[in-house]
Amino acid sequence: MPSIRPHPDFTSLRELPDSYAWNHQPDSDYPSSADAESVPIIDLTDPNAVQAIGHACKTWGVFQVINHGVPTHLFDMVESTSRDLFSLPVNQKLKAARSPDGISGYGFARISSFFSKLMWSEGFTIVGSPQEHFRQLWPHNYINHCDVIKEYKQEMKKLAGRLMCLMLGSLGITAEQDIKWAGPKADFNEASAALQLNYYPACPDPDRAMGLAAHTDSTLLTILYQNNTSGLQVLREGVGWIKVPPIPDALVINIGDLMHILSNASFPSVLHRAMVNRTCHRLSIAYLYGPSSSVKISPHPKLVGPSQPPLYRPVTWNEYLDTKAKHFNKALSWVRACVPLKGMVDVNEHNNSLKVG
């Protein structure tokens, strides 16, 4: 399992060390139509937003939202906190390192242990309050940074609740009546979440490097903010890797594995990865959203019937995260009910530095 390797000081590397050189498959594996397709952009103030979201969730598993109501200054603030964090000296950052069996803190991408090559990125995971870690990083001004994170998480939680209602609404499920754990106001107040700050330094050999390897999120949904450097790509079956360009003030919304289960496979959890850039660093902030710890997610009864058996068995988020930590890309198969699934993406095909076994 995960080996604890000291984090490199990326700024000191003038060449890509072999341990970071991935054997990328050439783009020519895919037809050239990959450039013609783009991830849907949905205006949340559009009266037809439910239908647009339903279509995007079924056909893409990812979309961008604009006019989502999150104040712009919050993005500036969370970006500034992230920048301050990642620009600290390595030794300072390591004071807030994620412990081997911990969830929160600074470190390599959690999925690193499944790959033979290293990823060109640093991450900081926040579950609950970041206060203890932030105090280590900034003994004198951690409170401001904690406030920024708190405010950002509150706004993300509101938006995630709205998106849940829209996504479920598109499947004929009303949060108030059909989802008990959404609460009486259908505001998903008991939901839980993690915030993942990702930093991708400029890289001397970006074509051979990998920022964050292809994966699906374990969430119900993920809300991703990216700064103005591109790098995010999503896999479109039969087409290839599609770039998701940063749009000022837009947020990227991913379907995660738990939503795939809840929708009884109507919505695919999208495989995505982050590439790196030769001259610009990149920053992304993922709000990983799931149910509270006691909730079991299973295919919704409204989406199950004699001709549509439940494809997955009930699972809590923690159980699923444990399964993902052990089996990574095979986690969904581990919670599959005993019905063969057609058309599932084999993530191995898209990750050729994946350790075998």
Ligand SMILES: C=C1C[C@]23C[C@@]1(O)CC[C@H]2[C@@]12CCC[C@@](C)(C(=O)O1)[C@H]2[C@@H]3C(=O)O
């Ligand atoms: C709640 C979580 C989802 C996550 C594992 C975690 O406990 C906190 C970090 C999350 C993250 C972010 C980067 C990609 C990812 C696959 C990873 O390695 O850590 C996700 C995890 C996930 O969605 O499974």
Ligand SMILES: O=C(O)CCC(=O)C(=O)O
């Ligand atoms: O940096 C990105 O664009 C992707 C980040 C991501 O996939 C994640 O944090 O789960």
Ligand SMILES: [Fe+2]
């Ligand atoms: Fe992700």
